[in-house]
Amino acid sequence: MKIVVCLKQVPARDSLLRLNSAGTWIQETDISFEVNEPDIYALEEALRLKESQGGEVVVCSLGPARAQQAIKEALAKGADRALHLDDPAFANLDSFGIARAMAKALDAEKPDLIVTGLQSDDFGAAQTGVILAELMGLPHSTIIMAIEVQGSAIKVKRELEAGFFQFIEMSLPALLTIQSGINKPRYATLKGIMAAKNKPLKKLGMADLGLSAADLAPRQKFTRVYVPEKRSKTEFFEGGGKDVAAKLVDKLKNEARVL
Amino acid sequence: MFPFHGVDFLEFDSLLSDEERLVRQTVREFVDKEVLPGIEEWNREAKFPKHLVPMMAELGFFGANLTGYGCAEMSNVEYGLIMQELERGDSGLRSFVSVQGALVMYPIHAYGSDEQKEKWLPAMQQGTAIGCFGLTEPDFGSNPGGMRTRARKDGDDFILNGEKAWITSGTIADVAVVWARTEEGIRGFLVEKGTPGFTSKDIKGKWSLRASVTSTLALQDVRVPASAMLPCAKGLKAPLSCLTQARYGIGWGAVGAAMACYNEALEYAKTRKQFDDKPIAAHQLIQAKLADMITEITKGQLLALQVGRLKDKGRAEPVHVSMLKRNNVKIALDIARAARDILGANGVADEYPIFRHMCNLESVFTYEGTHNIHTLAIGETVTGIPAYR
Numbered sequence: 001m002k003i004v005v006c007l008k009q010v011p012a013r014d015s016l017l018r019l020n021s022a023g024t025w026i027q028e029t030d031i032s033f034e035v036n037e038p039d040i041y042a043l044e045e046a047l048r049l050k051e052s053q054g055g056e057v058v059v060c061s062l063g064p065a066r067a068q069q070a071i072k073e074a075l076a077k078g079a080d081r082a083l084h085l086d087d088p089a090f091a092n093l094d095s096f097g098i099a100r101a102m103a104k105a106l107d108a109e110k111p112d113l114i115v116t117g118l119q120s121d122d123f124g125a126a127q128t129g130v131i132l133a134e135l136m137g138l139p140h141s142t143i144i145m146a147i148e149v150q151g152s153a154i155k156v157k158r159e160l161e162a163g164f165f166q167f168i169e170m171s172l173p174a175l176l177t178i179q180s181g182i183n184k185p186r187y188a189t190l191k192g193i194m195a196a197k198n199k200p201l202k203k204l205g206m207a208d209l210g211l212s213a214a215d216l217a218p219r220q221k222f223t224r225v226y227v228p229e230k231r232s233k234t235e236f237f238e239g240g241g242k243d244v245a246a247k248l249v250d251k252l253k254n255e256a257r258v259l
Numbered sequence: 260m261f262p263f264h265g266v267d268f269l270e271f272d273s274l275l276s277d278e279e280r281l282v283r284q285t286v287r288e289f290v291d292k293e294v295l296p297g298i299e300e301w302n303r304e305a306k307f308p309k310h311l312v313p314m315m316a317e318l319g320f321f322g323a324n325l326t327g328y329g330c331a332e333m334s335n336v337e338y339g340l341i342m343q344e345l346e347r348g349d350s351g352l353r354s355f356v357s358v359q360g361a362l363v364m365y366p367i368h369a370y371g372s373d374e375q376k377e378k379w380l381p382a383m384q385q386g387t388a389i390g391c392f393g394l395t396e397p398d399f400g401s402n403p404g405g406m407r408t409r410a411r412k413d414g415d416d417f418i419l420n421g422e423k424a425w426i427t428s429g430t431i432a433d434v435a436v437v438w439a440r441t442e443e444g445i446r447g448f449l450v451e452k453g454t455p456g457f458t459s460k461d462i463k464g465k466w467s468l469r470a471s472v473t474s475t476l477a478l479q480d481v482r483v484p485a486s487a488m489l490p491c492a493k494g495l496k497a498p499l500s501c502l503t504q505a506r507y508g509i510g511w512g513a514v515g516a517a518m519a520c521y522n523e524a525l526e527y528a529k530t531r532k533q534f535d536d537k538p539i540a541a542h543q544l545i546q547a548k549l550a551d552m553i554t555e556i557t558k559g560q561l562l563a564l565q566v567g568r569l570k571d572k573g574r575a576e577p578v579h580v581s582m583l584k585r586n587n588v589k590i591a592l593d594i595a596r597a598a599r600d601i602l603g604a605n606g607v608a609d610e611y612p613i614f615r616h617m618c619n620l621e622s623v624f625t626y627e628g629t630h631n632i633h634t635l636a637i638g639e640t641v642t643g644i645p646a647y648r
Binding site: 012013014015030032068069072073076187188189190191193194196197 | 265280289319333
């Protein structure tokens with residue numbers, strides 16, 4: 001079974017975030033990065049499937065040079081090789097652009113299964129996985145809690161709301177987005193970290209993928225990112241007791257929303 | 260205890276490779292998930308967390324900077340980062356790993372016969388065998404050359420007599436590296452658990468390193484074959500070379516303990532309010548302490564890294580390691596005490612890790628070459644005049 005894990009490097013949890021000077025995203029120079037948490041669970045699922053079914057785990061990540069740290073972590077944990085989509089033109093892509101670049105890279109791989117986290121901890125759009133499936137013409141299923149291989153097909157457990165689950169049988173190849181917390185991710189062993197140094201890591205730029213800037217043009221962009229503004233306001237009501245009480249209740253109900 | 264996200268004031272991480280950061284991450288996660296949830300209880304009950312040995316072995320912590328025999332073949336900087344993170348958890352746990360790797364596996368690796376290496380190194384790397392290092396005696400600490408333990412040749416065997424004290428992992432060890440005086444000077448012997456005449460006893464009532472085992476070893480007419488002697492370890496410089504390995508790790512480890520205390524004090528100071536509804540972190544006296552702490556940690560990190568890089572190039576001298584150990588343990592102890600002060604009464608409770616680190620560091624200050632002895636080692640280097648006596 002050839003399994004591709006798409007993973008993203010995101011700012012480390014609890015980082016002290018500062019906005020960039022343009023006010024369009026965070027300043028990335030003085031924070032540390034880590035593998036997007038849901039992707040860690042996706043990687044662990046892939047490694048377990050490889051251990052039970054045999055085959056190969058290929059990790060694919062789009063990001064600047066620093067993303068190699070995330071890729072190496074996946075290789076250290078047991079992925080066999082990696083594709084690093086890195087090109088100055090890949091900065092500031094939206095979910096569609098990322099999915100489009102990945103689709104080009106993964107079409108050539110012809111994987112049996114693609115797994116990725118259900119969303120990223122930075123943007124939280126939960127779009128890249130499903131768009132990637134559509135672009136590659138693959139069936140997909142989201143928020144997966146368990147994967148069971150049944151010959152050339154899989155049965156997956158999908159989380160719905162209010163404690164309900166859905167069980168779906170799917171043919172392969174397919175794409176799944178994985179829910180956090182479904183397994184106990186392994187540590188990268190020290191020997192694994194050493195072994196990762198010799199695993200193939202292929203870099204692919206825009207030209208390698210046969211794409212142009214126009215193909216990747218964002219469909220959405222951030223116009224302003226800001227820290228929630230604190231405002232305090234005092235209002236005096238005038239009039240008789242009854243009127244004032246009615247106004248107060250209205251304000252508390254509809255503006256302050258505390259009633 | 261507050262969550263820990265690393266301490267990096269001066270873009271220290273930019274001096275590390277991806278692999279070095281990954282190694283640190285593995286150990287950091289291990290400590291967060293496996294050590295910190297239980298450490299206060301183990302410390303309180305003076306219990307060594309032996310159940311962690313198999314996992315630490317699997318992750319590759321034992322003899323991590325040695326080559327072959329299943330060892331992880333880490334660089335010295337990577338090894339140092341492992342020690343840093345382990346000691347952020349607990350100095351006792353780091354001591355166990357130091358002894359296993361630097362004081363037992365290292366001498367077997369450096370001075371042992373092929374048979375000794377084959378027998379012990381893979382088992383020790385896998386954590387199925389535990390080792391201890393017997394150099395210090397009840398009456399000889401800073402002056403190991405005065406040791407009274409003797410190994411007398413008797414036919415093809417040696418007969419060992421003597422006593423060793425302050426031996427980490429003594430009673431849980433499967434093998435002890437025992438240093439003894441022979442007719443041809445100081446030699447090392449591998450004495451296996453259960454050898455007739457060889458006994459060990461735990462030292463009770465420690466206020467420090469409570470989560471690790473500290474023992475005395477007694478050797479009474481212990482007969483070992485000549486093949487138990489480390490063939491290439493001749494003279495006092497052999498055990499001293501082991502200590503250089505171990506104290507290199509301590510120099511990093513102390514930074515970890517300091518980081519744990521600093522992180523705790525900083526987070527506490529930002530949330531604890533006392534006057535005028537302001538956090539105590541808003542007061543100048545607290546800020547002065549925090550500024551001193553982060554400055555010393557940053558200097559300690561850079562010192563450790565430079566000694567590590569030199570060690571990787573084969574250019575670290577024992578006195579460089581003396582400076583590393585001396586400085587970093589001292590600043591860690593000072594930071595632990597200042598952190599305790601910032602936490603006020605809470606600083607003495609084991610709801611917070613600070614007092615444990617502080618007590619642990621009192622031992623670390625003394626063992627593996629006391630602060631004073633390293634002062635004299637540096638003094639001798641810069642003046643050319645030994646001043647030990």
